[in-house]
Amino acid sequence: MSTNPILSRRSFIAASGVVVAAVTIPSPSYASDSIPNNLEVTDVGTTTVLVPGNDQSSSLPRDLGFTIDGPLPSGAEFNITYDSRIYMLRETIAAVHGGRDIGVQLSNPADGKITITTLEALPVGQLTVIAGQLSPKRYPHDILRDGGQVQLEARISGQKLGLQGVLPQDTNVIDAGEPWGAECGAQWEEISWQRDGEYRYYRPLSASVLSTGPGPIPAGSSIRVLCDARIVTSMKVKSASNSSSQPVEGSSTEINIPGITGFDWTMKSDVPAGDQISLTLESTIEIPNQDLEGAKCPNIDFISHDTGLDAQRNTYRESIRSKGIIVSAAMRQDITILASMKGKN
Numbered sequence: 001m002s003t004n005p006i007l008s009r010r011s012f013i014a015a016s017g018v019v020v021a022a023v024t025i026p027s028p029s030y031a032s033d034s035i036p037n038n039l040e041v042t043d044v045g046t047t048t049v050l051v052p053g054n055d056q057s058s059s060l061p062r063d064l065g066f067t068i069d070g071p072l073p074s075g076a077e078f079n080i081t082y083d084s085r086i087y088m089l090r091e092t093i094a095a096v097h098g099g100r101d102i103g104v105q106l107s108n109p110a111d112g113k114i115t116i117t118t119l120e121a122l123p124v125g126q127l128t129v130i131a132g133q134l135s136p137k138r139y140p141h142d143i144l145r146d147g148g149q150v151q152l153e154a155r156i157s158g159q160k161l162g163l164q165g166v167l168p169q170d171t172n173v174i175d176a177g178e179p180w181g182a183e184c185g186a187q188w189e190e191i192s193w194q195r196d197g198e199y200r201y202y203r204p205l206s207a208s209v210l211s212t213g214p215g216p217i218p219a220g221s222s223i224r225v226l227c228d229a230r231i232v233t234s235m236k237v238k239s240a241s242n243s244s245s246q247p248v249e250g251s252s253t254e255i256n257i258p259g260i261t262g263f264d265w266t267m268k269s270d271v272p273a274g275d276q277i278s279l280t281l282e283s284t285i286e287i288p289n290q291d292l293e294g295a296k297c298p299n300i301d302f303i304s305h306d307t308g309l310d311a312q313r314n315t316y317r318e319s320i321r322s323k324g325i326i327v328s329a330a331m332r333q334d335i336t337i338l339a340s341m342k343g344k345n
Helices: 306-311 329-344
Strands: 019-024 046-051 056-061 063-069 077-082 087-097 104-110 113-118 126-134 152-156 159-161 182-194 198-211 222-228 232-241 250-254 260-267 276-285 299-303 319-321
Touching: 056 063, 063 077, 063 087, 077 126, 087 104, 087 113, 113 126, 182 299, 182 319, 198 222, 198 232, 198 299, 222 232, 222 276, 232 250, 232 260, 260 276
Parallel strands: 019 152
Antiparallel strands: 019 077, 046 056, 063 126, 077 113, 087 126, 104 113, 152 159, 182 198, 198 276, 222 260, 222 299, 232 276, 250 260, 299 319
């Protein structure tokens, strides 16, 4: 019997000690040419999980599962160790062989460990087992810390076969740099006027971006400010400063979009974690003498530099806008209706 089958480099799994798999096939009478040698993670795509401290982001399979070719005896055991912080087990383990659902037994459940056992002998053909799904946490709990070593081993009748240790990095990691994130902020001023009722719009007096860390916002990223040109007729950056009220360098570029007043202010240097860049703005206002259709809400957006996208955290605060503008009778009616519906609830 052969004691060194070749295991796929993509075999159970890719990064941060998230998944460790071992297979035990209790059949000493198996011929060497029937020993499975291709235990692999199920291939349904990957999701990037951010791992600080090692300048890397890990690309992890969305399914906690595997494939292996038969034949397999009844009682074949698959021991899976996974990171319960980011993987969730299914209520029912899915196991398919040759297009047919088969019975498997789940045993030894513990935090981050399970054993799956086949309940029948399986002929030639591929067995696919799905035990769970990747479920990364949302910001601010999105970073995976304290990852361990990745291991993969196969055992047949107690004999260890194949690979053990850290898998090649090119199978599982992106050299993305330290994870970083950005949150936008603003100070608004209400502009109101009367016609056949109250109308209002908001112009930004300041726009800011906070570096959430742990890595810095990369130089070349931008703060974008957009307003309706029929109300805010001009706008520019008066000053730019950091959290220590020290001036910071950047360049402002006007955005040429019909009906829009706006600009991109681009950072010339990295923004360290915890620091906030604040732009003080100047603008001119023109009060409309008629209803405005298709009005542009004032927006402030953070625009990432291309070089840092793989390590960027999704804070869900990369864009903000001032809501509640009323620049037409139809908008005022809609707001009145929404307010009455909320009151009834």
